[in-house]
Amino acid sequence: DAGVIQSPRHEVTEMGQEVTLRCKPISGHNSLFWYRQTMMRGLELLIYFNNNVPIDDSGMPEDRFSAKMPNASFSTLKIQPSEPRDSAVYFCASSDVDKHGYTFGSGTRLTVV
């Protein structure tokens, strides 16, 4: 099992540019979560999906953020346009609703300059 795979590991972009973060959950897991981690705010839930359907996006900070899960093996988090305050580590996690484990990816460190 390769675990949850996130790409890229690091992203540096200029303010105003579009950024797309990618996530491949563990095969068979039916829930997927996007979190953002900053020093000031800690780990915040942005959005999560069950069976590819968005369940709760109340944590998405602004309309500049959007997330999709077109199939069970892929999800994207897009920021357009990006701003310096979006700089953070973005984690993707997946879980099997029948079990207790939540597995996190290695995260994407985003820097917007």
Next chain:
Amino acid sequence: AQKITQTQPGMFVQEKEAVTLDCTYDTSDPSYGLFWYKQPSSGEMIFLIYQGSYDQQNATEGRYSLNFQKARKSANLVISASQLGDSAMYFCAMRLNQAGTALIFGKGTTLSVSS
């Protein structure tokens, strides 16, 4: 609303000693799960231990144990025989026991183990 509180920003312990990291939670739901994760300086999130609200016994996983006091709504992590490699950030998290519900995290506690 559900909430997780970790009141210790930083903790210091010497090798081989035991340490307790505090966590309190708030929920009106009778069914929930409590988790602890470790985040070393490399950044990955490592699952340590899980406790269900209806579990009769405190969870244990190797050197980790969870001191679950339901009436006080606390779920403290106890690490026995600390090792240098235990130095990391530790997060307490809660999930309501509904299908596919997300984890809500506390702010974390930084543990430093010295020799």
